[in-house]
Amino acid sequence: MPPISPVPPRQLTHLLRHAEILRRTISNTAARNAMAPRPSPRIMDGGIKSSYFERTRQVLSDPYKVALIVPVDNAMSAYQSGFLPFRPNTLFSVLESYLSHLDYPPSKVLAEWICREFNMTPRMFGAIAVFLVKSLTHMGGDDTQRSVRVQLMHHFLYSAALLGDPAAVVMQYQLIDGISKQNRTKIEAAEVYEAYGRLRETARAGHPSALAVEAVALEERGYIREALQSYLKCGEAGDGNGYSYGGRLLYENLGDKEEALRIWRKGAVELDNARCYFDLALTLGPEHAEFEEFMLKAAASGTKGAAHNLGAFYAAGSKDVQMAKEWLRIGAGEGVVESVFTLKSLLEKEGKPAEELEDWVSQEMIDKAKNTVRKRPKAKKVKAKTKTEEGREEEMKKTE
Numbered sequence: 001m002p003p004i005s006p007v008p009p010r011q012l013t014h015l016l017r018h019a020e021i022l023r024r025t026i027s028n029t030a031a032r033n034a035m036a037p038r039p040s041p042r043i044m045d046g047g048i049k050s051s052y053f054e055r056t057r058q059v060l061s062d063p064y065k066v067a068l069i070v071p072v073d074n075a076m077s078a079y080q081s082g083f084l085p086f087r088p089n090t091l092f093s094v095l096e097s098y099l100s101h102l103d104y105p106p107s108k109v110l111a112e113w114i115c116r117e118f119n120m121t122p123r124m125f126g127a128i129a130v131f132l133v134k135s136l137t138h139m140g141g142d143d144t145q146r147s148v149r150v151q152l153m154h155h156f157l158y159s160a161a162l163l164g165d166p167a168a169v170v171m172q173y174q175l176i177d178g179i180s181k182q183n184r185t186k187i188e189a190a191e192v193y194e195a196y197g198r199l200r201e202t203a204r205a206g207h208p209s210a211l212a213v214e215a216v217a218l219e220e221r222g223y224i225r226e227a228l229q230s231y232l233k234c235g236e237a238g239d240g241n242g243y244s245y246g247g248r249l250l251y252e253n254l255g256d257k258e259e260a261l262r263i264w265r266k267g268a269v270e271l272d273n274a275r276c277y278f279d280l281a282l283t284l285g286p287e288h289a290e291f292e293e294f295m296l297k298a299a300a301s302g303t304k305g306a307a308h309n310l311g312a313f314y315a316a317g318s319k320d321v322q323m324a325k326e327w328l329r330i331g332a333g334e335g336v337v338e339s340v341f342t343l344k345s346l347l348e349k350e351g352k353p354a355e356e357l358e359d360w361v362s363q364e365m366i367d368k369a370k371n372t373v374r375k376r377p378k379a380k381k382v383k384a385k386t387k388t389e390e391g392r393e394e395e396m397k398k399t400e
Helices: 009-035 065-069 072-080 088-099 108-118 122-136 143-163 166-182 186-204 208-220 224-236 240-253 257-271 274-284 291-300 306-318 321-333 337-349 354-359 363-375 387-399
Strands: none
Touching: 065 143, 072 088, 072 122, 088 108, 088 122, 088 143, 108 122, 108 143, 122 143, 122 166, 143 166, 143 186, 166 186, 166 208, 186 208, 208 224, 208 240, 224 240, 224 257, 240 257, 240 274, 257 274, 274 291, 274 306, 291 306, 306 321, 306 337, 321 337, 337 354, 337 363, 354 363
């Protein structure tokens, strides 16, 4: 039998730490669940019985399944970054207790009970829900793990929304609305309506994210003026993107350019919003004296498209060719194909070989530009009409 290689000290410490976290989770959760009364179905009727949560009963007797659902590394990273306000062992205890109640519909009663048991605020409960959505959506695993993961994620998020956490309300509406758009049924439409009601209540309370999502929902349904009001309130709440989108509605849908410029300037000056600077520069045009200043601020903040427009501005009339190249390279790095074309034309004007383009742009973007050129529709050749065809058309007109 070959000798067993020793575990490196760092890896051993890592494994022991995980084992200790799981051991504490098992012991603490077992004691808590033994003492805590299990909410009855009658009490849980406050939750919404949704077709989305109908499933076969799954027995989750093994506490270690929590670690399979939520890896310790993810939980520890979330805690160290400040996204979660408690350590992984507390998170695992919460999830273990919650998993034992998945057979009941999501409910505010359940969320309040969990908060009391673990001395959590609704915001902390909502933070767990958002963490589950962001961390579990793209994880792999077998079908059983994915099934439990999805059930836990949506169930927990639904309860957090019923509890009234603003972030959970917004995210739960976005998820359920996305599901209903793919496969709309009467039950799902009712759920969307109810989730939208919670979203509106949160928006009325002045939550910027809720105002923004409400505005998008209103715009999709054709309520442009109502959406405009929500966007502007979002801007007043401190989110400059609300002014950006509100100005876009004013300019593109309502045709009020002057008011749109005023709104964008307000977002740019008061909130230093990059999107507002970008919208201002595009609308004013390269001929305006403030174009360079506004577009430069937008490009420096990483607004997509700003780098390309700034590079094209410097390239026009050979204002500053070197600066144009630098900004066009950034634009190509953002995935803007037009930056590749403009940069290539600059190099050709300087008499430099085409191979030098690779020093400025990645090969991936060069290939993308070539494919874009190939996909461009060819101009249709218009066949000149003969005298016979012209005569036939005149006869048809006379007949009509």
